[in-house]
Amino acid sequence: MNVGPTGGRLENMERLYAVDIDDPTKISSSLVKLLESLGGELVAWRRHGATAGTWHGAQFKAEADMRANDFLVSGLASATPGIPVVSEEDASFAVSRPKRYWLVDPIDGTASWAGGFPGFVTQAALMESDEPVLAAIVAPALGLTFTARRGHGAFLNGAPLAAGSRGASLRLIDNYPTPRGVAAAAMTGLGCTGYVECGSLALKMCRVVDGTADLFIKDVAVMDWDMAAPALVVSEAGGCFLRLDGSPWRFDGPMGKFGGIVVTAEAAVAQRAIHWHAAGARP
Helix, strand or coil: CCCCCCCCHHHHHHHHHHHCCCHHHHHHHHHHHHHCCCCCHHHHHHHCCCCCCCEECCHHHHHHHHHHHHHHHHHHHHHHHCCCCECCCCCCCCCCCCEEEEEEEEEHHHHHHHCCCCEEEEEEEECCEEEEEEEEEEEECCCCEEEEEEEEEECCCCEECCCCCCCCCCCEEEECCCCHHHHHHHHHHHHCEEEEEECCCHHHHHHHHHHCCCCEEEEEEEEHHHHHHHHHHHHHHHCEEEEEECCCCCCCCEEEECEEEEEEHHHHHHHHHHHHHHHHCCC
């Protein structure tokens, strides 16, 4: 299995990360160490020019996606034996899902990673009965680690994370230098007061609840592996994450889902965005 230029490190990680799979505290600690280790590898691979890849429609796929996948899947298999892993890079998943499994995206924001930008993450969520119960998201180029555990809160670099009230602020976040599509329409239609550029979908969701932005809206299909970890961070931080029709996101059925999403720090802002979109406000 190819794990990149530090091939000997994975063997040491396997011994280090073996944990009791029924102890969520130990699982969370091991997951963070694994993702931060992979984050360090991603930074190193990029520094050494290992960023080759190709565009598939609107998505950039790098050779490093599979290297990162091998690194992460092997580490999780060692740390939590018996818990299967479903990854963006594994096309063999079925619609029927295990009762308990890892749902991972080894590199979210691959184009940002390959392009030399900081807005990429590596992420994983432990799923139980079609819900994320434990999650970690590491943005290595920014020095940010978001974690969450169902019923126990969300954290940023170990400090409690709470969405809170934003007053009149309505900063929109999206992944282009200037707003496009539904984001451009929302800037005017919702009276946004500012704009933040950010690559990774998961990172955009987290930056809404950490106070960097106030609103993220997307009207394209997204995948469960993009959403699972940040969805838990948002909910445990007290933020709001809904589909654009106002219904809750469900982690069952097909991995890809249409209809769009809205993420806000405050529920009232989410409802305002949903009503605006339903009224026919389009780019």
